[in-house]
Amino acid sequence: MKKIFGKIGAFFKQGRQIIKKPFVALANSKAVKWYFDSKFHKGWIKLWTDYAFWMHIPLSMLLVFIMEWLSRHSLVQACGFVIDHTGPFLFNSYCIFVALSIVFLSRRRGWWRLFISMIFIILGIINCIILLNRVSPFGYTDLYMISDLLTMQDSNYFSATQAIISIIALIVYIIILVIYAKFGPKKKDVKPFWQRLVLVIALFISLYPTTIFLRSSGVMTSYFGNLSQGYLDYGYLYGFSTSVLDRGMNRPFGYSDSKIKSIIEADQAYVDSIQTTTYDIAGEDGQSDGNLTVTEIDTGDNKPNIVVMLLESFYDVSECEFLETSEDPIPFVHYLEDNYSTGHCIVPVVGAGTCNSEFEILTGLSCNFFGPGEYPQKTILKETDVESYADVLHDDGYATHIVHNNGGNFYSRANAFSMMGFDTFSSKEMLDITEYTPLGNWPTDDILIGGTMDAMDSTDGSDFVYTITVEGHGSYPTYPVETDPAIKVKANGKTEGENYAWEYYVNRIYNVDDFLKQYIDALDSRGEDTLVIMFGDHLPTMGLTEDEVATGDLYQTKYFTWNNFGMPKEDKDLTTYQLVSEYLNRLGIHNGNINAYHQRVMAEGKKYGTGDYMNDLRLLQYDIMYGNRYTYKYGTSYKPTEIEMGVLDVTIDKAYFFNGRYHIYGEQFTKWSKVFVNGEQVPTKYESGQVLSIKASDVKNGDIITVCQMGSSDTVFRESNKYVVVDPSYAEEDIVTEEDEEEESADN
Known part of the structure; x- marks a missing residue:
């Protein structure tokens, strides 16, 4: 055995020598020795030796500028960041300045300075490559999603050429580090180590109060609703750092057993006090009685099926100020808006981040309370379950399903939906998908019709179905794809490439509109009372600005509904975390802790997003996801389910x-x-x-x-x-x- 291990050790030693040999040869070359003996190098080293602390200031600014240049793919835009967002630029520079102070703890300051600087440049390169392939920048959550990203079609983040260039660059970087390790000077006559350590610690400690001060003064922010825009406004380094450090929820002020109890008791008192006024769905003349004040719908003994549908990147382009189309691309959606309840839906994200709109619509909780760019389904829901509308409807005897034509593990959905209490999940792996969009990178949505019918057929009673579409998903090509598209588009004031992108997108939602008609026809033909709530999860990744949308708000999409049991039309703008509660209220479903809370505060006239509304919601959300779960002590408790993948x-x-x-x-x-x-x-x-x-x-x-x-x-x-x-x-x-x-x- 000793002999065998000796041979193994000798093998690795020989391999190490083979790998080391060219590096040593290069380090001992005449060119390298000439450079290190040159007056230029010695003068440069003297400058960094005598004035290192002050030289870190321009170096920090330069590194931030390079990172922004890489991230924005534009030298001009990087200059614009320095000029238009000077405060964030200086704070990002200060963060690098603090990181560079680590070099003072070592005598090999040049080597450490190079090593630290390259870390920031590599981060910039990673973000640069990622933003060539998608809209949202690189953040901490991406480290959780590497396996997900690799499973996506049309998501090759490195071409063969880029991979070769990256490998060559990495080798060059290692060579430079080896050379500096051999020839780089060591600092002489350094100050006592304890003084240097105190300086470094003081600089790192200063980051916290500086960040708090800048956030309170409005120079920086702690939440990015639009992650991409947040990185552009406040800098890539700050955006990435907050995604690493500012995750989860902090304990809210005033959190206690008694406070949660008071909220739950107020909700229960409200539910108990509701005086139900029922609506005669079909009177003797077949017409609805419009004179009654409606708070609930009387559907008899049969509880209606409830379908919630997330429409990927769905946007009513009639609200786009510069777009002209040859005909209405979504006539069926506009028919629904004319005849059934509708409104604008305030979503937590723009351009990307589907699963955060999903989290809000299914739980009634708010993503505003999490860190920038955080996806709760990839973080906290890996550890704990959460109350959802699936739980609420389970209490009322509903079977609960999800149907989705993308991967079951993407956004950790199989786990997240189990933590939310769903019964079944029919992901793309369970669906015989054969039809794709013209680019071939996303399935068309028609497969969801059969998937939904199968899910509902698998049970005897009422069903709650959450359906997720993907046909409208980006990215959108800036070159012609379809030779004769059904809808011709003119994007006034945009480039030819942008016009092609809009034309491709508009024709996708044209297909989605037809799919919605077929979907609702299939539901109607079942002969069961059914309510369908459809909403756009976020605006498409088209670089829209506030002055280009009719609402003036990039966080507003449309929601629209359909039902076949006479629910009166009542239009109202709502947030994603309110939407399902509003319609459960109209159906007379008031159970559930979060559901009852929303119904009570909406009845009290409190406006979403305000302190009166959000403070107690924050307490409930923290308690359920991070706290002691006093909510379940005084209200209804829920548990995760062993979700079944597919129904057939x-x-x-x-x-x-x-x-x-x-x-x-x-x-x-x-x-x-x-x-x-x-x-x-x-x-x-x-x-x-x-x-x-x-x-x-x-x-x-x-x-x-x-x-x-x-x-x-x-x-x-x-x-x-x-x-x-x-x-x-x-x-x-x-x-x-x-x-x-x-x-x-x-x-x-």
């Missing part, structure tokens, strides 16, 4: 050897179905929703195969029945089946 069984019916492949026939196969042989996954070819095939050589007589619906990170979402391989080249009596094994076990 994946089955193998039969299988045959043919043309060198083993063809497997069954039901509910998708492009994400993979065949397992004796528990090991083998390469699988999707033939259709009823046929898969694998190489004949991957199986042999008597092997047991299953088909699994696979999510990202090798997650098995659903598994089929077991099927025993029968190779006709074997004699029938030699084949041992599961039934034979069970009979033999019983005999024994």
Whole structure:
């Protein structure tokens, strides 16, 4: 054993010498030695040696400027940041200045200065590359989402050329560090270490009061509703740093058992005091009685199905000041607005961040209380469950489902929806998706119709379905894609590329409008009372400004509804965290802690976003997600569920050897179905929703195969029945089946 480990050690030592040799040779080269012996280098070193503290000021400013140049892809815009946002620019520079003070703790100050500086430049390069491929900048949450991003179609963040350039740059950087480690000067006659340490600690401590002061004075902010704009206004370094340090929720002032109790008791008293005035849905003349004051809808013993639909990047382009279209691209949506309740929906994000609008719509809680760019589904919901409208409707006997034509693990949705108390989740892995947008990067939404019907058919009672679309998702090409688009678009004052992008986008929502009509027709044909609430999660990633939208507010999208049981039309602007509560109130559903809170404060006339409204919501949210859960002590308590992926069984019916492949026939196969042989996954070819095939050589007589619906990170979402391989080249009596094994076990 000693001999073996000795050989292993010698092997690694030899490898280290081989790798080290070219670096040492370069460091000892005449060119390198000439530079380090030159007057220029010695003068430069003397300047940094004698005036290091003051030289860090221009260096810090230069590093911030380089980071902004990289992030904005524009030298001019980087200059604009310095001029138009001087306060944030100087604060970002100060942050780097403080970080550079670490060099004073070492004698090799030049090496540490280079090392620290390159960290900031590398951060800028990462953000630069990411922003070439998406709208939202690099933040701490992206470290949680690396696996998610790799599963997205059309999301290759590095081309082959970029990868090669990055590798070369990294090698050059390492070479420079090695050279500096060998030849870089050491500081002489340094001050006592304790003095240098006190200086560094004092500088780092100063960051906190400085940040608080600048936030209170309005120079900086602690919340970015539009993450991209926040980074542009306050600097990439500040944006990234706050995404790292300012996560979760701080304990609110006044948080206590007695305070939560008083809020819950007020909500319960309000619910108990409600005097229900019912509405005669269909009178003798078939007409509604408009003279009644409506607070609830009387739907009899049958509770209506409730469908909430998130429309990805949906925007009513008739509200765009510069856009002209050859015809109305969303006539059905405008029909819904004319005949059913509608309004503007105030969302927490712009251009990206779907899952934060999703979090608010499903829980009634606010993302304003979290750190900049934080996605609760990727952070706190990894650790704890949260009350949601799925829980509320469970109490009323509803089955709860999600249907979505994207990955089940993206935004950690499978986990998050379990933490929110849903029963089933039909993600793309459960759907036989064959149709895609013209670019081929997103599925069309029509697949959601069958998915929703299957979910509702899987239960006998009333259903709550949350549906998420993707057809309107960016990015939008700045070149022509469709030769003869249905809707012709003219973007006045925009470039040709921007016009192409808008034309592509408008034709996507034109298709979504048709999908919505088919979707609602399918629901109506079921003959069940149903309410549908549809809303846009955020404006599209088109660089819209406030003066280009009719509302003057980039945080406003549209919501619109449909029902088939006579709910009166009552238009109202609402936030995402209010929307579902408002309509549950109209249906006479008042249970749930957060639901009851919203209904009470809205009835009291308190306006969303104000202190009176948000202070107690913050207390409840902190208590449920981070605190002692006094809410569940005095109100209703909820628990997570063991969510089931999909609602239809994946089955193998039969299988045959043919043309060198083993063809497997069954039901509910998708492009994400993979065949397992004796528990090991083998390469699988999707033939259709009823046929898969694998190489004949991957199986042999008597092997047991299953088909699994696979999510990202090798997650098995659903598994089929077991099927025993029968190779006709074997004699029938030699084949041992599961039934034979069970009979033999019983005999024994």
